[in-house]
Each structure stands twice: as structure tokens, then as C-alpha cells.
Amino acid sequence: MSINGFINVLKPPGMTSHDVVSCLRRIYGTKKIGHAGTLDPAAAGVLPVAVGNATRLLEYMGNTDKRYRAEVLLGLSTDTDDDTGNILERTLFTMPPQEKITTALLGFYGDIMQTPSVYSAIKINGRKACDLARSHIDVVIPPRSIHIYELVLRQIFTDKFCIDVHCSKGTYIRSLCVDIGKSLEIPATMGFLIRTAVGSFSLADSHTLEEIANNPLQSLQGVNILLNYIPGCAVDELAIANFRQGKKIKHDGSQKDGTAVLVYNDVDFAGIGIISENGQYIAPHKVLN
Numbered sequence: 358m359s360i361n362g363f364i365n366v367l368k369p370p371g372m373t374s375h376d377v378v379s380c381l382r383r384i385y386g387t388k389k390i391g392h393a394g395t396l397d398p399a400a401a402g403v404l405p406v407a408v409g410n411a412t413r414l415l416e417y418m419g420n421t422d423k424r425y426r427a428e429v430l431l432g433l434s435t436d437t438d439d440d441t442g443n444i445l446e447r448t449l450f451t452m453p454p455q456e457k458i459t460t461a462l463l464g465f466y467g468d469i470m471q472t473p474s475v476y477s478a479i480k481i482n483g484r485k486a487c488d489l490a491r492s493h494i495d496v497v498i499p500p501r502s503i504h505i506y507e508l509v510l511r512q513i514f515t516d517k518f519c520i521d522v523h524c525s526k527g528t529y530i531r532s533l534c535v536d537i538g539k540s541l542e543i544p545a546t547m548g549f550l551i552r553t554a555v556g557s558f559s560l561a562d563s564h565t566l567e568e569i570a571n572n573p574l575q576s577l578q579g580v581n582i583l584l585n586y587i588p589g590c591a592v593d594e595l596a597i598a599n600f601r602q603g604k605k606i607k608h609d610g611s612q613k614d615g616t617a618v619l620v621y622n623d624v625d626f627a628g629i630g631i632i633s634e635n636g637q638y639i640a641p642h643k644v645l646n
Contacts, residue, residue: 360385361409361645362577367563368396368404377404377566384570393418394526394555399441402552403563410645411580414629417587417617421556422506425522428548429534431541432516437476438531439547450543455510458518461540462508465533470500473529503528517548557585580626580645581619588612589619590630590639596620597627603641610636617642 368377374395381390391412393405402425407415432450435442453461473479475496476487507523520537522530531547538545553560569576581589596606600620612618616632618639630639 359409360387360574360577361411362407362579363411363558363582364406364408364569364576365558365563365578366392366404366406366569367560367565368401369566370399370401373398374404378406380566381406381408381569384566384573391415394421394423394552396552397439397531397550399439400550400552402550403555403558403560404552405555405558408577413643413645414580414583417583417629418556420526421586422523422525423528423552423556424554425524425530425550425552426511426519427522427530427534427550428517428519429537430517430546430548431538431543433546434535434538434544435546438474438535439550442476442546446544448544452513452515453541453543455513458513458541459510461537462510462520464540465505465508465537468502468504471503471529471532471536472500473498474531474535501527505533521553557582581621583619587617587619587629589621591622592620592627593622594625597622597625600627600630600639600641601644601646603644605633605638605640606630608632608637608639612636 366377368374374392378390378392382388385408387409389412390406390408393415396402396404405418430440432448433444434446435444475498479498481496504525505522509521511519511521522533530550534545534547564576590608592606597620600606612632613636614632618630618632620627620630620639626645628641628645629643631642633640
């Protein structure tokens with residue numbers, strides 16, 4: 358039996374995203390598994406995983422926004438920008454009042470420039486920046502534009518505070534914690550991190566690896582979950598058959614050329630098409646049998 362679909366995995370701390378994929382390959386008995394949105398080994402939370410033909414559709418989740426809960430540790434800085442790294446600086450400080458922290462957080466709303474940590478998975482000439490940094494090779498990562506939709510102060514402790522972040526793709530929470538510390542004029546690094554959502558994949562609906570192993574099929578979601586990310590076009594069985602044969606199928610002109618759409622009906626999902634010829638046709642782009 359061919360198994361296709363998405364799994365909302367609750368990644369535990371201590372495992373890499375690749376470790377999770379390897380575990381799922383054993384559970385489902387297939388090598389055709391991939392993940393969207395890498396999580397750091399020390400982090401926990403939502404990790405969307407695709408199985409079977411659904412792996413061909415992972416690219417359409419690339420621009421999905423994400424949500425996190427993180428601890429901002431004050432009074433120290435590390436070489437990795439989180440509490441797993443070597444301490445570079447430790448400073449005595451007085452915890453700022455809530456109003457000052459809230460004001461600092463407001464300064465990060467909207468479009469901002471961010472420089473990711475050199476201990477990140479960003480590729481530099483085909484190699485991960487973190488691997489280069491661990492090999493003592495100088496790494497320069499240029500600033501990039503990100504968007505912070507929401508940044509909420511949740512709780513203040515003696516030496517740290519907890520924040521909820523809703524952000525665009527490409528946002529590095531470790532770098533955000535460091536930058537928040539700079540705004541407060543106190544060295545900072547990231548403590549605990551949990552990803553609470555990736556698009557419509559939420560923490561409340563996620564499954565542990567143990568739960569997935571106990572009931573693999575129940576953990577699968579159909580590929581129509583992509584309707585939450587890109588528009589869909591419901592068609593009849595003849596259109597689906599033609600689409601699978603590589604033929605263009607008619608469209609109502611309601612979407613502009615170049616738009617990616619899901620081609621499906623009540624019982625079948627044929628793949629991804631691209632709107633063409635002034636919105637009058639859908640050309641096959643990724644066909645799923």
C-alpha cells in the first residue's frame with residue numbers, strides 16, 4: 358500500500374530534524390520522507406513531515422509563517438547565541454521593569470533586518486554555516502529582511518523572561534533574543550525554545566514519535582492540508598484524468614497567470630497546476646498518481 362500525506366510531529370529536544378525523519382522512515386517503511394522548517398537539536402515543537410508523494414509538495418510550504426515560545430536569558434552571551442554554547446561574557450544586571458521590556462519588544466514589530474547566527478544551518482558555498490564555524494573557519498552571513506507579526510511578553514523571572522513570537526520564514530529566534538538584549542543594553546542569549554505552529558500545523562494537534570509508532574496511519578493527514586497554503590481548484594473526474602495525462606484543463610479565469618493551484622475533487626488529489634493563458638487554463642506542474 359502506498360502511504361502519502363503529512364505528519365505533524367512534536368519533535369523532542371535532543372534530536373535533530375534529520376533524526377526525526379530517520380525514525381519515521383523506520384516506522385513507515387519508506388525512504389520517501391522529508392521535513393519542512395528545520396528545528397535546532399535543542400529546540401522542541403512542531404515539525405511538519407511529508408511521506409510518499411507528499412514530499413514533492415514540501416516546497417509549497419516554504420513561505421509559511423511560524424510561531425514560537427522562547428526564553429530570553431539576560432546577563433550572558435554565548436558563541437552560539439543559545440544556552441548550549443560557550444559563554445563569552447557574563448554580566449551582573451538588574452532586571453528591567455516590565456514597561457521597559459515591552460517597549461523594547463515593540464521596536465521589533467514589522468519588517469526588520471536580522472543577521473543570523475554563524476551557528477545556523479544556512480548554506481555557505483554548499484556547506485552549513487554551523488559546520489564551518491565549528492571547523493574554525495570564518496563565516497560572514499549578511500543581514501536579511503524578516504517580518505515580526507507579533508511579539509508578546511509572557512512572564513518575567515529573576516534572570517530571564519518568556520516571549521511569544523509570530524514571525525515570517527527565515528526568522529532566527531536565537532538572533533532575535535540577542536538583539537532584544539542589545540536593545541535593553543544587557544547581554545542576552547536564548548534559553549528554552551519551542552515552536553508552537555508552522556502555518557496550520559499547531560502544537561495542540563502534534564504527535565510524539567511514540568504516538569506515531571503506535572498508530573502510524575492515524576497520524577497521517579491528507580495532502581489536501583495544502584489548501585491552507587495555496588488556493589484549490591475543484592474539478593471533475595475527466596479533468597483529473599486529463600491533468601494526469603499531462604494535458605491542460607480549463608479554468609474560469611478567476612486567478613492570474615503563474616498562480617499555483619491544487620487540482621482535486623471530493624475523492625482524489627491530482628497535484629499542483631499553474632494558471633496560464635490569461636487564467637483560462639491550468640497546466641500540470643506536479644502530478645500525483
